[in-house]
Amino acid sequence: MALSTTNKEILEKAVNAIHERIFHAQYPEHPKAYSEEASAKGKEAFDKKIGQPFDELLQENPESYVGEEVSPFTEESLGIQYPAFSVDTFIVRSGRAFSSWKKVDIEQKAEVLMDCLEAITDRFFEIAFATMHTTGQSFMMSFQASGPHSNDRALEAMALAYEELKRFPQKVLWEKPMGKISVKLEKTFKPVPKGISLAIGCSTFPVWNTIPGVFASLMTGNTVIVKPHPKAVLPIAIVVGEMQKVLKAKGYDPLVIQLAADRSQELITKKLAEHPLVKIIDYTGGSQFGEYIETLRKTVFTEKAGVNSAIIDSTDNLESMMQNLAFAVSLYSGQMCTAPQNFFIPKEGIKVGENQVSYDEVVDALKNAIDGLVNHPKMGAGTLGAIQSDMTMKRISSAEDLGARVVLGARKIENPEFLKARVSAPTILEVDAKDVGIYENEMFGPIIMVVKTTDTNESIEVAKDMATRHGAITCAAYSTDPATIEKIEEEMSSAFAPVSLNLTGPIWVNQHAAFSDFHVTGGNPAGNASFTNPDFVNRRFVWVGNRKIAE
């Protein structure tokens, strides 16, 4: 079975896009691009799942049921029960699936995985509601992040894998001249998959952060066990269910991918991760557990925490700059690994066009921009979404005790649609550059720090130090001075942190576009992997070359 013409075309376009790195999107990000009734149908399907056992998986004979999701918008339990299994069951089933999946040829794997992406597309709206009511993302963000953007990143990963798997010839005749005679060898080169792959998901981006690794592993011939965060199972459960159905319909073992739901009080992550037959681990989550995963001496791809900086040096337009930054920190209440946390502002203030604007005025402008956004009746609640975890709620309520000056304290914002929603506007704290102990840790959620520095040189130095020691996934910078820009780029590059310069308008430092932006560089403690560089796929398989005397 070869790749269908349609799938082949999509895949080839994706491979080209990866190399051109210009704008490309296979799955339109706007809900209006989909059928008119899709949203209502998605809502209806989601509502029907509430309080029920999740019955879409093809994993038979569950040993128990688990489920503890609570909507951050309603504070009500979703009451959905997922089948649970022992670690041994997952491993045995995955091993069995591996013995057949590893033999499926590249074109066939590509065909079935492309069909999986297509099947997921039909569930985008339902997945969006599922994402909303587990992560606290607004509907629009839920739709985009867990739907088209996730699918694009999955397609990107499998497309690069498809290319890498074909990078060397399957078979060649090697002929070495040796004077009057020659030696002829028939050689074959085979990308051999490593085995069972474990994908450990997080509670804020249960699909986006999970499926690139899933598709990279499957495309390279490995099988996958998806271990979702117990508080954010539904979105990825729907994805896994769809994939199992497509696999089965095409005649493959559906357990090539499995969902391993568990309970917060009895997590099976370590048991799975340490199992000798698990060869590959994709992980998104906190740094401490991520570092444990990295010590396991398996093939591991991690995205951990980072402390992202915004370096404010100078600008042409103070208001545009601050509006852009205000949105970047408010979007999903800063519960993004890409959101800026530390704002480095020189104590003498900054140049705005030809004028010098004082430090206090700059801080005020930031405060006003954030306040204006979060209190905007049409924009505020929708931008903020809701707070996913109790831990983030606690972090918000104790932020004022960190020892920093409070510029703007935590405050609840009302979401008229969901009166019980846990919505919190960003807390703004202020410290001096020397107070490293206060601002060097990631404060995941709506908490930002204004760090007063001697000058931009110090801003750069500290931002670089943060990235080097604690990791950084993004760095926002504003400067109109070419020499300063060059220095920022050079210094942050040496800490492997990408710089987004002078962003204004409808584009934010938080956004990493598939096929163009590498998400996480893999070079600093924020993570050892990157969506999607060649390592992300190449390390999932091994080139084995066999030789024999040619007749």
Added chain:
Amino acid sequence: MALSTTNKEILEKAVNAIHERIFHAQYPEHPKAYSEEASAKGKEAFDKKIGQPFDELLQENPESYVGEEVSPFTEESLGIQYPAFSVDTFIVRSGRAFSSWKKVDIEQKAEVLMDCLEAITDRFFEIAFATMHTTGQSFMMSFQASGPHSNDRALEAMALAYEELKRFPQKVLWEKPMGKISVKLEKTFKPVPKGISLAIGCSTFPVWNTIPGVFASLMTGNTVIVKPHPKAVLPIAIVVGEMQKVLKAKGYDPLVIQLAADRSQELITKKLAEHPLVKIIDYTGGSQFGEYIETLRKTVFTEKAGVNSAIIDSTDNLESMMQNLAFAVSLYSGQMCTAPQNFFIPKEGIKVGENQVSYDEVVDALKNAIDGLVNHPKMGAGTLGAIQSDMTMKRISSAEDLGARVVLGARKIENPEFLKARVSAPTILEVDAKDVGIYENEMFGPIIMVVKTTDTNESIEVAKDMATRHGAITCAAYSTDPATIEKIEEEMSSAFAPVSLNLTGPIWVNQHAAFSDFHVTGGNPAGNASFTNPDFVNRRFVWVGNRKIAE
């Protein structure tokens, strides 16, 4: 400065060869391809070095001198003294060199590194004598392994790096349509080097195993500290000296590469490896130290020990098969990571053409082939070379106490040219398949084990188990049965061990050709890296993408 036409052509041919994987050699392997007086001149230059301080390095102000090389052919000390420095000196100098080298553009780096390879070529014969009198390799093997074959593998590594560094565009305009408007970002993509790289060499292949990593690291913008084995410094010292001279002549910091010679009694390897500024480590050597290196949580590329198998199932020509295997085990007295160690032979014997030949006859044929070769007046001593280390000498003398039956004991072979040479013919031991404890360890040097199995299925099973648990770099197999061949290939592939099938004539399982054979797969405990797959170069740098609003 762009790449010269000549260098560009060589590099492009190398890149093509990597992808075609047909025979390619930039540097001819036969000494006769070089000038007539080259050998005599090389010998003269080598002789002049004896008993002198090594004065070719551009590393100033040595803190002391070290040197403890002894020729395995003469048992005499070479008496060459190498400048030694503190770890801090190496790191400070390498860090300084890095700050400029990392900014050199890709074409410029390629140009100077190609010139380095050319400069090394002029020293091939001297390096050959240096290799011979440190490793114990015969002259021909020394010439090929440390000369043209090394240079080819270095060129292969830098060529693949050159390609990978250009895999994504330096700069693009990304334009995202957003209804009536569009967002335009100017994006740059930069491969950022990781920093200081450490190359830890071994005593048997001081150049061949070292320079692929050196050229991969340098091409990707890192600097290198070469830590040779204290007993095999001269060959790589000449290489480093040549490279420093080329770098200096071209206006670069010559300390982009440094030689870190040390003493067996006071090794600096761990101090260098653990230094926080060392980001990349290439290692060849024993498994125990290799595993320590792998725990360091740096970017590490290892080649450790393995237990290679020969699976004897059936053949058309018993004599040709055994002649080929006899050479494979005798070449350089089995002091090759690619030499076969365990010979699995079914207890019922094997099919030779249409006839069944008994187990004892097969073992006899192996014994006779080895004995015939090593006692051949023109072939014997030249094939065996000399024993490099005291440890291997001890291993040989105690092999008969391992608990195995002795088929052929250790015996000295006379080398008429070097009467004091440590030459030892392969010891042949015999065990049953169940005696795993005896044959599961690597016995580096001229010791082989005949393992009597129930049948070929058991041979395959045990060979696979050895590769999985202890690593394997090669697997020789002989079979005339297509189903058995398929099974051997499939099972050994799942242990990531490449199979060389039915080799006869002038090609041996030990040989891995640059541009075609991946040396070590990286998939089993024999090593985590491969000469040269994409990972071998990609993991030495990080893609960093910066973005700014396009005007």
